Amino acid sequence: MKVEKRGRPSQASTDPEQQPVKFTREFKDNVGNRSVWTYDLKKSPNGPISVEFFHPPGFISQAEIEENLPKTKRRYLNPKTGKEVAYFRAVQLGLIKK
Secondary structure, eight states: OOOOOOOOOOTTTTTTTOOOOOOEEEEOOSSOOEEEEEETTTOOSSSSSSEEEEEEEOOHHHHHHHHHOOOOOOEEETTTTTOEEOOHHHHHHHSSSO
16 A cells, blocks of 8 residues: 655755756836845845845835925834824824924
């Protein structure tokens, strides 16, 4: 009687000599933004060594959008919590002057 192996099947390339040491991964989103992640497992075995971001023409960052808003409509970063707060709360916390 033959016994079946149970559990997850072994990966095809578990041999370290067969796995690539340097490689890149490219990610795209539906807006047109693209990021390229470069890995070198000899330099950094736990993560990428560089990440490059490419934006489509006419891209406007959140900081540029905030600049064009009036003070009362902007969002402000609370350094103690790392969260964004509204204008009135930022005045209460002393982050900005009225």
